[in-house]
Amino acid sequence: MKAVQYRKIGAGPEVVEIDAPEPGPGQIRLRVTAAGLCHSDWFLMDLPEEQYTYGLPLTLGHEGAGVVDKLGAGVEGVALGEAYAIYGPWGCGQCHACSEGRENYCPYAADLGIAPPGLGAPGAMAEYVVVDDRRHLVPLGDLDPVETVSLTDAGLTPYHAIKAVEHKLYPGSTAVVIGVGGLGHVGIQIIRAISAAKVIAVDVSEEKLALASEVGAHHTVVSDAGAADRIRELTDVLGAQTVFDFAGVQPTVDLSKAVVAVDGFVHIVGIGGGVMSAGFFQTPMGAAVRAPYWGSRSELREVLDLARVGAVSVHVERYGIDDAVEAYDRLHHGDVRGRAVVVP
Structure with missing residues (x-):
């Protein structure tokens, strides 16, 4: 499959061919319908080698949406073909903050090696992405994934x-x-x-x-x-x-x-x-x-509900995956009006 990866310190993003990921037990694979670009991606890629801790190569994209394509063993409550947005700030799932849906403030995630997609784990800037747990999927319903995906962070x-x-x-x-x-x-x-x-x-x-x-x-x-x-x-x-x-x-x-x-x-x-x-x-x-960080699972549902009633929308520039490097360049130079979204 095609993916947009950061592969070499200081080199910026590249479009590459890699194997499609396979979901393990409890995991869900999505066929990506939209992935958003963010200044956080450039923050990461601009880090000097001694400060970079996210692993290489890294598939970018912490704003993701897609359709369920394949289920790992033991997954229940998720059906093939359903459309979801990905909740990005993954936590341990067990602590007090995670129990309240505030995985953005999980105090254990870093020590456990748990990282958000695109910010340590393989992200959604690809044709397929694997989500670690069904709790990190929020139903899109009839929302347009391209118009909506940026709400997972920018909203x-x-x-x-x-x-x-x-x-x-x-x-x-x-x-x-x-x-x-x-x-x-x-x-x-x-x-x-x-x-x-x-x-x-x-x-x-x-x-x-x-x-x-x-x-x-x-x-x-x-x-x-x-x-x-x-x-x-x-x-x-x-x-x-x-x-x-x-x-x-x-x-x-x-x-x-x-x-x-x-x-x-x-x-x-x-x-x-x-x-x-x-x-x-x-x-x-x-x-x-x-200095607040990202948001909770319930807040993402509320943001999507605001979009459903037309109260919130994102000004989107669309790019194909082959044009992702150009999109990142425009973002880096402040030329994107609103949000750039890659549509694999």
């Missing part, structure tokens, strides 16, 4: 971050969304769908700010030296009750700190490496800073 991750501070998204409050890329443009829609908060979108790209307006942002602000002042003006000097930084680079982290209100929340979602000092005389009184 689930912002949803998790936003739901955690839903009590701060009250009428009259302000939410600042920094970075209107794959996650940010979905995050804006989620805030609008579940709250009456005013949304201010921030980005360096006028094109992405136009997308922000299309998906529901009330105001857009160019991310430059005057951004903090403009956000303060739009919030009557008080600042924003919630700030969601989907870039996470130092300038955006600094901006988040500059515009969060007293008793507000900053969620640094992007993995750009920015750092914020917090504490007395560092952040506004009562302000909290958090």
Whole structure:
């Protein structure tokens, strides 16, 4: 089968021919119908050799959807031909967090060698993928897999971050969304769908700010030296009750700190490496800073339900698997509007 793999440190992705995987006991093989690209893939591929711990070769793709193609021994409750989205942050399945469906916060996964598909385990950027357990499959129903697959990360991750501070998204409050890329443009829609908060979108790209307006942002602000002042003006000097930084680079982290209100929340979602000092005389009184990770199984179901009623959608650029390297190049250079999806 064809697969998109990272095979050599510093070399970027390649389209290769490999054997199709076979499901073991309790496992399910999917014929992949869609696989999403993510900046996290480039974060991984940009790591120097001494920091890279994900194994080589690595089939990419932690956003995946497909149709059940083959069952391993002992699998029950899953039928051939059914369509599923893959829940990516796999955990041990036994601890307190996993029992609550919050496998994104499993404290044992790393020590047990359990890794998400595409981020250690073979991913969905291929014609077939094996899922380790039926609990990591969420029914797609009649949702279009190509239009939906990115919600497994680009929808689930912002949803998790936003739901955690839903009590701060009250009428009259302000939410600042920094970075209107794959996650940010979905995050804006989620805030609008579940709250009456005013949304201010921030980005360096006028094109992405136009997308922000299309998906529901009330105001857009160019991310430059005057951004903090403009956000303060739009919030009557008080600042924003919630700030969601989907870039996470130092300038955006600094901006988040500059515009969060007293008793507000900053969620640094992007993995750009920015750092914020917090504490007395560092952040506004009562302000909290958090780095949320992915989301729970139940939250993925909720995100897909938002898609079913038309409250959330993803702007998708489609690519064939042979064009995956080009898609990754466009992603790396910030040229993707919304989310890039490979359709094997």
